[in-house]
Amino acid sequence: MDVLEKAFELLSKYPLCDHCLGRQFALLGYSMENNVRGSSLKISLTLQATDLAKEKNLDGVKQLKVLATNGFSREAQETLKHLKKRIPKALEEKCYLCEGKFEHLNSLIEKSLAAIDGYEFTTFLVGIEVPIKVEEREDEFKGTFNLGYSEGIKHEFGRLFGKVLAERTGKTADYLIPDLVVVINPFRENARLQVNPLFVGGRYRKLVRDIPQSKWFCSNCRGRGCDKCGGTGKLYPESVEELTSNVLLEAAEGQKTLFHASGREDIDARMLGTGRPFVIEVSEPKKRSIDLKEIKEKINVGAVGKVEVSKLRFATKDVVRHLKKGEGAQKEYRLLAEFENPFSDEDLKMLEEKLTGATIKQQTPIRVMHRRADLIRERYIYKLKVKKVSLKRALLEIRCQGGLYVKELVSGDEGRTIPNVSDLLNNRAKTLKLDVLKIIMDD
Ligand SMILES: [Zn+2]
Ligand SMILES: [Zn+2]
Known part of the structure; x- marks a missing residue:
């Protein structure tokens, strides 16, 4: 050529x-x-x-x-x-491919800078939107003239804007997980911002009963507020989610938060030991370099005696995925059970022997059936230790595969959990108190 x-x-x-x-x-x-x-x-x-x-x-x-x-x-x-020649009048005043849009680079840079003003970030990415007809026209053009050395129009716009924005802001471009994406449409001559969320992970302990993990809307009014919920829209006044997320939302100056955790304990169960892994996702944060030590203090002072967080650190969307996968991680529970009739020491010994190393077949419990699919699952018990507390009460320590409903392991749930404590002893038992002691997973 x-x-x-x-x-x-x-x-x-x-x-x-x-x-x-x-x-x-x-x-x-x-x-x-x-x-x-x-x-x-x-x-x-x-x-x-x-x-x-x-x-x-x-x-x-x-x-x-x-x-x-x-x-x-x-x-x-x-x-x-x-040369004293006539200068002909141009038939077309605009470039066939870009319609003259490369002349407006500067005004779009100013619009982009205005859009990101007020947001703290260290990395960004430029996204370019062009009308389909522009891309089709260029493809056809390349085909017609058999052009093998060209670059796409979107690519050139992206490169140029990226370079100037990096210079003007002093920040670096990141193609994988940028804090901000500046989406520029050179043909509409506008720039808009996509602010990626901020993720903060940690572990929480729930020191009291009767606080749900997440915000629980009133079933009667679904959050609007009614007489039943005293106008709050909520079934429970507080939750682990609210006690932790609100502090973070305020510090990061975000729009809203999402609370992700590796499983959840029952409302009436405490979460003790080293706590349960969680990640809070703050959408559209204006601040990112927040002091997590300070935030931890603030959460723990505000929720004193109720919820306590530790190991706060910055996380990513991948950590959230890992959390969700980790719902099946090993768990350790402590449970206070009450039996209908008195039991013997031999009874308890038999329980330990029969249930340590047992595989439990468990059909979705009646109490959660309204929100979970009805199916039978198998969960393994690594170890069961039982201690007599009184004539009819015993303390059970259970280390098992995550996902086992331990209250039903005790009651039998009308034969839906097999084997179970009640049937093994032929003595109906129920759970009085439940604590999660440990969640074994690397987070
Ligand atoms: Zn052009
Ligand atoms: Zn209500």
Whole structure:
């Protein structure tokens, strides 16, 4: 391919700005922008054409006229003037491929900077949106002229905006998990912002009973507030979610939060030991460099005696995925059971022997059936230890696979959990108190 000949062929058919002409040869030569490629080609063609014109070759003037119109070349226009030739009026005033949008780079940079103003970030990414017809037109153009060295228009816009925004903000581009995505549409001449969430992970302990893990809307009014819930819209006044998330939401100046945890304990169960892994997701945060030590203090003072967080650290969406997968991690429970009739020491020994190492077949408990699919699952018990507390009461320590409903292991849930404590002793038992002691997973 003769590069100059090819460039002239393109210009003879379509008006092209420096960027769009140069972009068709983007893979040739390094360390220059497409507009430099484009204007260099136009200048070279102007020199060539002037040479021909001076030799009285009519093609020279013809070529200069193409450069002066379709090439928007000031140099070609000036040359025609010197040669005392008429400067023809351009048929099209705009570049065929970009419709002149590369001329508006600066105003779009200003719009982008205005959009990100007020947001703290360290990494960003530029996303480019163009109308489908623009991309189709360019594809067709490339096909028609058999152009093998070109770069796509979106790619060039993205590169140019990314470079300038990096310079202007002093931040770096990140293609994987940027804090901000600046979405620019050069054809609509607008820029909008996509702010990626902030994730903070940790572990929580729930020191009291009767606090749900997540905000629990009133079933009567679904959060609007009614007489039944005293106008609060909630069934429980507080939750682990609210006691922890609100502090973070305020510090990060975000829009709202999502609470992710690895499983959940019953409302009436405490969560003790080293706590349960969780991640709070803050959407559209304005601040990211928040002091987690300070936030931990604030949460723990505000929720004193009720909820306590530890090991706060910045996390990612991947950690949330890992949490959800970890719902089946090993758990340790302590449970106070009450039996209908007195039991013997032998009874308790038998329980330990029968249930340690046992696989439990468990059909979805009646009490959660309204929100869980009805199916039978198998869960393993690694160890069961039983201690007599009084004539009819015993303390059970159970280490098992996550997902086992331990209250039903005790009651039998009308035969839906097999084997179970009540049936093994032929003595109906129920749970009085339940604590989660340990969740074994690396977070
Ligand atoms: Zn153009
Ligand atoms: Zn209500």
